[in-house]
Amino acid sequence: MAVAELEVERALxxxxxxxxxxxxxxxxxxxxxxxxxxxxxxxxxxxxxxGVVGGVIGASQLIMSNLFSRAEAASSESARVLTSSVRQIAPQADWLFNGPAGIEAIWLAAGLAVVAMGLVLTRIIEEI
Amino acid sequence: MSRAERHRLTSLHDVELATLAASGDRQAFGELVRRHGSAVRALLRRIGATATEADDLAQDAFISAFESIAEFRGEGTFASWVKKIAARAHARRYQRDKRLRMRIEAAEPEDVGHSADPSGRMDLDEALKSLAEAERLCVSLCYGAGLSHTEAAEALNLPLGTVKSHVKRGLDKLKTRLAPDGDTLEGRRGSG
Structure with a gap:
């Protein structure tokens, strides 16, 4: 292309x-x-x-499946197994189970961890 | 938005504003719209959109730009990036309406019957109006929105040769009719 033609195009x-x-x-x-x-x-x-719809569906599924009573039974059993296992591995960890809160403290910590994960997930979805 | 915040945004470069917008800062993106909104709307009007169509398309283009702002790498200017989005959107709308093809097929080059300037020369907007619609569209897409001939052909779904012909004819007409700032393209051409 001629230089003059380029000049015209640039001017345009x-x-x-x-x-x-x-x-x-x-x-x-x-x-x-x-x-x-x-x-x-x-x-x-x-x-x-x-999130609300998902929560409602999740909660209803939990109630319908009678999960809580099963979880309670499983919890007692798992707590017993966990306690005996930990005592075998680390006898000095007795304070964890014999403290004022005992096994409830572990479940509370686990619950808080789940809530924290939920918050992180919500934040990630918002970012997306 | 506070005055200090506004001042901070106005002092930033487009690329910095785009980076802020990419992290979700809508005020920063608003500053980009403030800077380039008129240019994008003016381009769309020059391409052939009515004032209302130009505003709608420009809004869509900016919203689309915000949604894909992460793709803007600052290699070209932000304005040219949004102009391309807007011009392509205009081409798509034209195609959807099937108006373009009908008009191109039936297009007879219009003769200039009037001029804003007694000397017979006119500004860009007037000169563009004197072109056939397809010529105006192709010239504006290539020289206003910065699309290559191939990109314009793809946007308009026309053969490359057809686009080149429209551009060539349009340019030839503009050369004789334009009077930018009292000068003409022919004059520039001669001095170049």
Whole structure:
């Protein structure tokens, strides 16, 4: 392509690039921001709604499957096995089970860990 | 947004704002819209969209840009990146309406019957209006939105040769009709 032809094209590109600010520029920015905010709010509602639905389904499944009574039985058995195992491995860990809270402290810690994982998961979904 | 926050955003470069926007900062993205909104809307009007269509398409383009801001690497300018998104969206809309193909097939180059300038020369907006619609579209996509001929052909779903012909004819007409800042493209051409 001739140099002169390139000059013409560059001049045309410069003319296209030259654009004065439109009088309703601020209103346009506000419209775009409102749409962004709406999209953001809709996404939060969607995630929250999905979480609630998931929680309700999960809770109902737990109740329907009679899990709690089974968990209670399993818990007693597993606590007994765990205690005897730990005592065999580390007799000095007796304080853990013989303390004021005993085995409940372990279950409480496990529960807190699950809650923490849930919060992390929620945060990750929000980021996505 | 506080005045200090606004001042901080206005002092940042586009690439820095885009990085903030990529981390979810909508205020930073708003500053980008503030800087380049008019240019994108003006381009769409030059391509041939009405003022309302241009605003809708520009909004869609910015929303789309926000959603895929992580893809903006700062290799070109942010404005040219959004312009390409907007121009492609306009081409898609045209195609969807099937108006473009009908108009291209029926297009007869319009003759310029009037001019904003007594000397017969006009500014870019006026000169573009004097082109046939397909010529205007192809010239604007290539020189306004920065698409290559191949990209424009893909966006319009037209053969590459057809796009090149429209661009060539459009350029030839613009050369004789444009009067940028009292100068003409022919004048620039001569001095180049």
């Amino acid at each position: 590109e410069r003319m296209f690039a030259r654009a004065t600010e439109l009088p309703d520029a601020d209103a346009f920015v506000n419209r775009v921001q409102r749409r962004l905010d709406r999209g953001w709010a809709a996404r939060r509602i969607l995630i929250g709604g999905a």
